[in-house]
Amino acid sequence: MELIDTHCHLTFDDLAGDIDGVLDRSRAAGVTKWITVGTDPHDNRKAIEFAEKYEGMYAAVGIHPHDAKTVTDAMLGELKELAQHRKVVAIGETGLDYHYNLSLHEDQRRVFAEHLRIAAESKLPVIIHCRKAFEETLQVLDEYSRDVEKVVFHCFGGSAQQAKIVLDRGYYISFTGVVTFKNAEKKRAAAKIVPLDRLMLETDCPYMSPEPVRKQRPNEPALLIHIARCLAELRDMDLADFAQAVTATSKAFFQIL
Numbered sequence: 001m002e003l004i005d006t007h008c009h010l011t012f013d014d015l016a017g018d019i020d021g022v023l024d025r026s027r028a029a030g031v032t033k034w035i036t037v038g039t040d041p042h043d044n045r046k047a048i049e050f051a052e053k054y055e056g057m058y059a060a061v062g063i064h065p066h067d068a069k070t071v072t073d074a075m076l077g078e079l080k081e082l083a084q085h086r087k088v089v090a091i092g093e094t095g096l097d098y099h100y101n102l103s104l105h106e107d108q109r110r111v112f113a114e115h116l117r118i119a120a121e122s123k124l125p126v127i128i129h130c131r132k133a134f135e136e137t138l139q140v141l142d143e144y145s146r147d148v149e150k151v152v153f154h155c156f157g158g159s160a161q162q163a164k165i166v167l168d169r170g171y172y173i174s175f176t177g178v179v180t181f182k183n184a185e186k187k188r189a190a191a192k193i194v195p196l197d198r199l200m201l202e203t204d205c206p207y208m209s210p211e212p213v214r215k216q217r218p219n220e221p222a223l224l225i226h227i228a229r230c231l232a233e234l235r236d237m238d239l240a241d242f243a244q245a246v247t248a249t250s251k252a253f254f255q256i257l
């Protein structure tokens with residue numbers, strides 16, 4: 001069995017400090033490829049460094065909506081340059097976070113739009129972070145994503161109805177361990193309606209370990225297997241068949257072999 005953790009933060013201290021152990025445990029669990037997602041300029045460079053160093057690892061580059069207020073033209077220029085790197089497979093994470101509101105909405109929208117422009121120019125897919133801003137995120141996408149080829153809503157926390165809206169636009173959806181939580185019935189209902197050729201898995205580690213290891217800190221890619229098992233069961237599918245399908249979707253989305 002082969003799984004891909006399509007959204008993790010392996011550069012963060014909790015994981016980077018034990019990266020060899022983290023990757024060994026991941027491979028042993030069948031999770032053999034990783035997309036480590038950058039969140040700020042320093043982290044983007046580190047993500048690329050990691051992707052160069054470790055086989056099976058790829059990078060996404062972007063500036064998190066939390067940091068939108070810090071973004072300068074020079075930072076966006078660098079992002080555009082980094083997007084050309086052979087191991088960079090996506091732009092993000094970008095989007096809107098109206099839950100924490102760490103940057104003004106206006107700044108978040110501007111920076112999100114700039115990311116979409118860079119993704120279109122670089123012909124790379126976009127990883128969207130959307131929290132408490134569903135309508136607003138769709139509005140920005142309406143305005144700026146015309147030339148963007150592929151879009152994924154990461155850590156999807158919406159309803160089945162919202163999932164349908166996302167799918168109808170041709171976008172992809174990925175789920176974290178949050179979908180395994182006991183009180184996550186609504187998210188599981190959403191997961192159930194996503195066709196396998198639009199569905200991906202991610203840990204978003206070091207955050208949010210899945211059930212039944214929710215208390216484990218930090219979360220790490222090896223634990224992706226619990227998310228795969230939960231979603232396979234939800235569909236009454238054999239785990240191996242489910243894994244094969246979502247891995248094929250992930251490879252096609254990010255254009256990795």
Ligand SMILES: [Zn+2]
Nearest residue numbers: 093129154155
């Ligand atoms: Zn996120």
Ligand SMILES: [Zn+2]
Nearest residue numbers: 007037093204
């Ligand atoms: Zn993330």
